Amino acid sequence: MRERLILRGGQVYDPANGVNGQTHDVYVHNGQIVAAFDQKLADKVIDIQGMVVMPGGVDMHCHIAGPAVNRVRRLLPGHVAQGQLLNSAILTGQKYAALGYTTAIEAAVAATAARQAHFEMQDTPNLDKGFLLLLGNHEQVLQTLTKNDANQLRDLVAALLHRTGAFGIKIVNPGCVANWQRHGGNPLGVDSIDTPLGSGTLTPRSILTQLADVAQALKLPHPIHVHANRLGVPGNIDITLQTLAALQGRRHHLTHVQFHAYGKDNGAITSAAKRLMDHINSHPETTCDVGQVMFGPAVTVTEDSPLEYLLWQLTGQRWVNLDVELESGCGMLPFEFKDKSTLHAWQWAIGLELFLLAIDPWRVVLSTDHPNGASFLAYPKIIALLMDANLRQEELKRLPETVREKTLLRELKREYSLNDITIITRAGPARILGLSHKGQLGIGADADITVYAPQQNREVMFSSPRFVFKAGQIIVEEGHLRSSMAGTTMACTTPLEATGERLLKQWFTEKGSYAYDQFGVTPRHREMLKPVTR
Amino acid sequence: MQKLPGFTGRGWSHGKAIPQKNALTLARQLLQDSKAPGILGLTLVTVEAVTAAVKLAQQLSVWLSPWPPDPIRFWGHHAPDLALSRAELEQAADLVLYLGFENGVDAVQPRHRQRHLSRGPGLQRRQMDIRWSPSERYQNTIHLRLHLERQAPLTTELKKVAEAIISSRCVQLFFNAQLAQDDPHYVEQWQHLAAHQRKHRRMGVSLLGSTGKARTITETLTWLTGYPGPLHFSTNMIRYLPHVGEVDQLIQLNALDTILWLGTRPTHAVKNVKQIVIAADPPHEVEVALEVPGLHPSLDAHLVRGDGVMLRLAGINPGQADPMAQLLTSLMEGQP
Numbered sequence: 001m002r003e004r005l006i007l008r009g010g011q012v013y014d015p016a017n018g019v020n021g022q023t024h025d026v027y028v029h030n031g032q033i034v035a036a037f038d039q040k041l042a043d044k045v046i047d048i049q050g051m052v053v054m055p056g057g058v059d060m061h062c063h064i065a066g067p068a069v070n071r072v073r074r075l076l077p078g079h080v081a082q083g084q085l086l087n088s089a090i091l092t093g094q095k096y097a098a099l100g101y102t103t104a105i106e107a108a109v110a111a112t113a114a115r116q117a118h119f120e121m122q123d124t125p126n127l128d129k130g131f132l133l134l135l136g137n138h139e140q141v142l143q144t145l146t147k148n149d150a151n152q153l154r155d156l157v158a159a160l161l162h163r164t165g166a167f168g169i170k171i172v173n174p175g176c177v178a179n180w181q182r183h184g185g186n187p188l189g190v191d192s193i194d195t196p197l198g199s200g201t202l203t204p205r206s207i208l209t210q211l212a213d214v215a216q217a218l219k220l221p222h223p224i225h226v227h228a229n230r231l232g233v234p235g236n237i238d239i240t241l242q243t244l245a246a247l248q249g250r251r252h253h254l255t256h257v258q259f260h261a262y263g264k265d266n267g268a269i270t271s272a273a274k275r276l277m278d279h280i281n282s283h284p285e286t287t288c289d290v291g292q293v294m295f296g297p298a299v300t301v302t303e304d305s306p307l308e309y310l311l312w313q314l315t316g317q318r319w320v321n322l323d324v325e326l327e328s329g330c331g332m333l334p335f336e337f338k339d340k341s342t343l344h345a346w347q348w349a350i351g352l353e354l355f356l357l358a359i360d361p362w363r364v365v366l367s368t369d370h371p372n373g374a375s376f377l378a379y380p381k382i383i384a385l386l387m388d389a390n391l392r393q394e395e396l397k398r399l400p401e402t403v404r405e406k407t408l409l410r411e412l413k414r415e416y417s418l419n420d421i422t423i424i425t426r427a428g429p430a431r432i433l434g435l436s437h438k439g440q441l442g443i444g445a446d447a448d449i450t451v452y453a454p455q456q457n458r459e460v461m462f463s464s465p466r467f468v469f470k471a472g473q474i475i476v477e478e479g480h481l482r483s484s485m486a487g488t489t490m491a492c493t494t495p496l497e498a499t500g501e502r503l504l505k506q507w508f509t510e511k512g513s514y515a516y517d518q519f520g521v522t523p524r525h526r527e528m529l530k531p532v533t534r
Numbered sequence: 535m536q537k538l539p540g541f542t543g544r545g546w547s548h549g550k551a552i553p554q555k556n557a558l559t560l561a562r563q564l565l566q567d568s569k570a571p572g573i574l575g576l577t578l579v580t581v582e583a584v585t586a587a588v589k590l591a592q593q594l595s596v597w598l599s600p601w602p603p604d605p606i607r608f609w610g611h612h613a614p615d616l617a618l619s620r621a622e623l624e625q626a627a628d629l630v631l632y633l634g635f636e637n638g639v640d641a642v643q644p645r646h647r648q649r650h651l652s653r654g655p656g657l658q659r660r661q662m663d664i665r666w667s668p669s670e671r672y673q674n675t676i677h678l679r680l681h682l683e684r685q686a687p688l689t690t691e692l693k694k695v696a697e698a699i700i701s702s703r704c705v706q707l708f709f710n711a712q713l714a715q716d717d718p719h720y721v722e723q724w725q726h727l728a729a730h731q732r733k734h735r736r737m738g739v740s741l742l743g744s745t746g747k748a749r750t751i752t753e754t755l756t757w758l759t760g761y762p763g764p765l766h767f768s769t770n771m772i773r774y775l776p777h778v779g780e781v782d783q784l785i786q787l788n789a790l791d792t793i794l795w796l797g798t799r800p801t802h803a804v805k806n807v808k809q810i811v812i813a814a815d816p817p818h819e820v821e822v823a824l825e826v827p828g829l830h831p832s833l834d835a836h837l838v839r840g841d842g843v844m845l846r847l848a849g850i851n852p853g854q855a856d857p858m859a860q861l862l863t864s865l866m867e868g869q870p
Contacts, residue, residue, distance in 0.1 A: 070756045077774060080760035088760035119581055120757045184621050513645065 004029045005472055006042045009049035010451060013422040016055075016431070016440035020419045026053060028447040031471035035443055048451050051466055054422050055439050056102030056448030057379075060429035061225075061255050061289045062370040063301050064092050065106045065120035065131065066113045071320055072301050072332045072371075079334075085299055085371045089123040093487070097126035097475050099379060100450030100465040102487075103430070103438050106131040107170060107225065107255065107369075108303050110324040111138065111519070114164035118525040121489050126475055128438070128446075128530075130167030130490040132225050133160060134303050136207055137178035139326035140507045145210055146202050150217075152499065157214045159500025165491045165521035165529050167433075168222040169215055172303040173229050174204040177329040180306040187306035189229055193242045204229055205246045212250040220492050221434025221534045223251035223287075228260050231307055235264030237272035244279055244286055253432060254280075256291025256369040258351035269346050271407060273353035281359045287432045289365035292351035292382050294374035295339045301372065305329030326511055337374070345399040347373075349407040355386055356412040361423040362431065379425070380462035386416040386424075387458050434534050435490070447472035488530040558861075561794075561810045562868050565594065568792035568808065572597035574781065576751045576763075579797040579858055584754040586862035587796055592767045593869055597790065599764030599781045600751045618706055618738030625654035626736065629702035630661045631695075633724065634713030635742075638663070642710060642743035662698055668717075675723040683730060704736040711741040794865075797858065812861055 005028040012019050012026065027034050039045060063069055072086060079086040087095060096104060109117045109131040121129045135141050135157065144153050157169070175197040176189035183198055190197070193204040212224045228243045230236040240260040244252075254260070257280075263272035280286050300311060305321050308331025312319045319333040337344040351373075358364040366383070370376040385392050389412075396404055404410070416424075430439025437446045449469040455461040468476035470485045508516040521529070565571055573591050576584060576599075591598035618627065630651065632639050639646050653659055666674050680686035681696050688696055699705055707724060714721045721739075728737040752762045759765055759772055764781045766773040775781065784790055788806065795811040 065757070067753065070753050073756050073760055074752075074762055077761055081774070086760065089757040091760070116753060119754070123585075123757060513643070 002030055003043035003472070004037065004041055005447075005469075006039060006045045007053065007449065007451070008045055008047050010051050010053035011454075012053045012441065013418050014053075014055065014427075014441040015419055015423050016427045017442045019441070023049075026441060026449065028449075028469070028472040031447055031473075033441050033443055033445045033447050046467070048466070050454070052418060052452040052454050052461075053441070054100070054418075054450050054452070055426045055430075055441050055445070056450055056468070056470065057096075057100050057425050058429040058433070058435070058439050059096070059101055059104040059367065059370070059376060060365055060433055061107045061291070061367045062104055062376055063107060063372070064104060064370070065089065065124060065129070066109045066117040068108070068113070068301050068330050068332065069106075070116075070120075071330075072299050075318070075320060075332060076299060076334055079297065079299065084377060085297060085375045089120050090125060093125035093127050094481055094484070095377065097468055097470065098465075098479060098481065099377070099463070100452070100468050100476075101376070101379075102126065102446075102448035102450075102468070102470050103128045103435070105129065105167060105433065108132060108134055108172065109164075109166070110134050110303070110328040110330070111160055111164050112325045112327055114166065114520055115518075115522060115525075118165060118489060118521050122486070122525065122528070125484040125486060126470055127487045128448075128490060129487060130532075132168045132170035132222075133164055133166035134170050134172060134328040135160065135211060136171030136174045137176075137181075137303065137328050139178060139511075140503070141211075142175065142178060142202060142207070144503075145206060146200060150210070150213065152503070153210060154214050154217050155497045155500035156503050157211070157500075158218055158494040159496055159504050161218075161220075161492055161494045162496045162500075163504065163520035165489070165526060167490055167492055167532070168220055168225055169211055170225045170227070170303075171208060171211060172227040172328070173231065173307070174207040174226075175202060176204070176229055177303060177305055180309075181323050181329055187309045188233055189306060191230070191239065193229065193239060193246055204243075208243060208246055208252075209250070212247055212252055216250060218492075218494050219534045220494075221532045222432065222492075223253055225253045225255055227255050227302075227304065231256075231259045231304060232262075234262050234267065234269040236260055236262050237275055240276060241279060244283065247286070248283065249285065251285050252287075254286060254288045256367065256373070257288040257354060258291045258293065258347060258373070259369075261350050261354060262346075269343055271346060271350045271353060273350045273357060274408065277354055277357040280363065281357075284360075284363070287363040287365070287428075288354075289367035289369075289429070290351050290354050291367055291369040291373050292355075292378075293337050293344065293347040294368065294378040294381065295337050295344070295348065296374065298335045298337055298374055299332060299371045300335050301332045303328045303330055305331040307331070308333055311335065325513065339398045340400065342400045342402055345403040346407075349396075349399070349403055349409055352385060352392065353408045353412065355416075355424070356414045357408070361416075361420045362428045364424060365429045365432065366424045380459045383416075383421055383425070383462050384457070384459040387421065389413045389415050434532060489525070489528060490532045491529040493531040493533050558864050562865055564792055564808050564810060565794070565865065565869060570596075570790050571792040571794065572599070572781075572784065572790040573794045573796060574599050574601040575796040576600045576755075579751065581750055581754050583796065583858040583862065584751055585758060586859040586866075588755070588758050590794075590862050590866050590869075591765070593866055595768045597764060597766050597781070597784065598755075599775075600755070600762070601781055618704070618736065618740070622704065622736065622738070623706055624652050625657065626704040627651075627706040627738075628657060628659050629698055629705045630659065631698075631705065631707045632661070632663045632710075633707065634665075634710030635663060635708075636665055639708065639742065642712075646708075646742060660698060660702075662695065664695065671717070671720050672723065675720070675727065679723070679727045679730065682727070699731065699735075699737075702735060705731070705738070707737070707739045708742045709739060711743050714741055796862075812858055 007026040009023060011021050011023055013021055027036050073080050076086060104127045117131050144156050179197040180187055190204060196203055215224050229239050261272045261276040263270035280288060308321055311333050317333050322330040324330055339345060368374040368376060368378055392409055396409055426439040447469055450465045451467040452461050453466045464479040465476060467474060474482050475485060505516050571594055573587055635642055674692060677688060678692055678696055681688045709721055725739055728739050731737045756762045761774040764775040790807060792808040
């Protein structure tokens with residue numbers, strides 16, 4: 001988009017550049033934010049006086065592409081027809097844009113699924129995208145980890161990231177998915193990160209720390225992205241804190257922390273939000289996204305197949321559970337969060353507690369782990385809850401008495417400001433992902449801009465932006481899609497060392513069920529990848 | 535050369551070559567004149583071709599469906615109930631049956647045994663390769679099922695299979711995925727048999743050795759539209775038929791007056807329907823026939839009745855872009 005555009009008179013929220021609701025004009029040229037220029041040179045001037053201006057939203061943890069997502073679509077065509085939880089790739093891009101979101105990261109793709117994920121992401125319009133590569137249960141990676149050869153591990157991971165065109169490293173239930181697939185046993189997995197997996201010496205701790213070091217050595221824009229052990233299990237706070245302690249001093253991102261902040265009282269779930277947030281508040285190397293649960297239908301889709309097995313035992317729902325070559329597990333199961341369920345009500349309350357206990361909003365990101373906790377379409381409702389203590393108290397009345405009596409929400413009167421919301425939905429996730437050109441409106445940033453008409457009802461306000469610009473072009477106006485843009489696919493830049501390539505080829509020859517040439521991103525897609533460096 | 539059931543034509547002959555431009559014009563005209571066209575097939579096609587087919591279906595507001603049914607898709611209806619876990623296979627499966635592996639399972643998937651059939655300690659396991667000709671498949675399966683359910687009499691050969699099943703506690707059946715694609719109803723018969731046998735013993739049915747090409751259709755259609763097909767694009771909302779077999783009913787009820795076949799040949803006779811076939815196997819060809827009474831099911835056959843026309847598209851360079859996608863894009867030109 002080469003035209004020059006001026007957005008005149010908006011109330012700008014750009015916390016990355018210290019702008020907190022001041023009124024000033026935004027200048028756009030060539031799809032980027034530029035310094036002020038003479039109005040006579042402008043192709044278009046849009047008067048947005050009194051309106052709220054923010055950078056385009058950044059969803060750093062969602063499930064929107066790849067065979068797992070496709071399988072969920074096939075499993076639940078009724079949900080696809082409703083269009084809330086599940087959509088085609090095209091509608092996903094359109095609905096994100098309609099909410100003012102312009103960047104999204106698919107949080108879990110197995111190496112084998114990378115090629116398809118790239119095809120799908122290419123067909124998801126209006127978003128700049130990338131995906132995280134599942135490595136915490138990858139058989140070859142695990143075998144290499146046991147050799148304690150840091151260089152070989154680094155070269156292998158670099159080759160995997162390069163070959164698949166991935167954005168970063170994801171670790172799910174470290175080691176326990178592979179262990180459960182291989183040996184069966186208790187699907188709850190380990191209760192300490194120092195428990196050996198199977199008969200070997202490998203432990204969740206060694207997986208976490210060594211892969212964190214690799215991410216550091218490779219200078220990846222985003223640190224390791226961790227889904228900790230024992231997701232959803234009462235009392236899991238202990239292993240979550242062990243995980244964080246093990247990673248102390250190394251950059252790391254703990255994802256959907258709401259599912260990992262549970263205490264236990266006589267076997268029943270209690271909130272451990274305070275214990276978790278106390279740790280996060282005092283450790284600047286830790287960042288997190290919340291994975292807020294909202295009442296209503298959801299679909300669990302995860303690499304954590306033992307967890308899915310447990311959920312299937314609990315619910316008896318029609319489900320799918322797979323292993324993907326020797327790379328990862330995969331499970332899906334439809335689910336419903338009910339406000340009358342004590343467990344679900346706790347999950348809802350714990351998520352909000354975490355947001356409200358966070359001292360530094362730059363390190364706590366809004367997510368629903370779409371579609372696991374809820375659809376991304378629930379973001380406006382969550383924003384409204386964070387901005388309005390009275391609304392939270394009203395919602396609390398729906399919940400079972402046990403939760404009402406014990407949750408910290410009764411005392412937490414904090415209300416997020418528009419600046420805070422901009423941080424947890426834009427500036428914060430962009431910074432955590434290492435996307436310096438996103439989540440801000442400084443000179444040189446991508447001109448991904450959302451303009452809202454201010455309203456008392458924050459849910460309505462955030463549900464229907466007045467304008468959404470993608471690379472300087474209007475894509476949404478008054479809730480209507482005006483145009484569609486392809487968006488880019490972002491990937492980290494890792495060197496492809498000969499050792500890594502050789503290791504991968506050898507593995508494919510011995511274990512793969514398809515040819516190495518068919519593995520990873522196609523040459524055509526590689527040409528289109530946008531490299532992101534730290 | 536083999537005539538299919540329902541074939542009423544008097545004979546086969548090759549089509550007549552005409553210039554590419556004329557063939558495309560004729561194909562466009564057929565689509566324009568049609569009141570109820572449909573786009574079927576989509577086997578052996580690329581992601582780009584499926585994408586172009588979706589665009590054409592949207593433009594024409596018509597039915598779009600994989601046909602014949604993709605075995606993975608077909609499988610989806612039964613898989614949750616009929617799959618054995620890997621642990622069950624390893625620790626309990628004492629009989630493994632192979633169906634449709636004429637050259638042996640190793641020719642299809644060389645590492646199959648290491649990948650799927652490690653064996654738990656002390657487990658005795660038998661294997662049987664069942665190779666029935668197309669003409670006896672259905673009958674044999676029915677007889678076998680009747681025997682297992684009601685002790686109906688059996689031939690000696692079938693008795694061996696029946697006895698092996700009866701004397702086992704856990705049976706795993708591997709179906710050649712190619713056979714499943716060619717003859718999904720045969721798979722369905724075995725699925726029924728397995729479902730019934732589950733009253734007495736564990737029995738699992740799995741596909742083996744898919745080419746992966748069928749998967750392209752299912753995956754691509756799903757991410758593009760939200761559904762694996764069949765789909766109808768007549769309104770803003772995509773209509774989805776949950777069972778792929780319903781497309782068969784559309785054909786039988788004469789709900790379609792023109793069919794554009796993509797990447798496949800019609801698998802059975804379709805009367806009173808104008809047809810256009812874009813074949814996937816190189817060299818890429820367009821066949822335009824006023825009537826296609828029946829075709830050989832083998833993908834490498836290329837037969838049209840003499841009143842059709844056939845064209846080799848030598849002018850399209852496969853290295854540049856997907857030729858089928860190019861053809862579909864050409865067909866879009868001039869459509870309303």
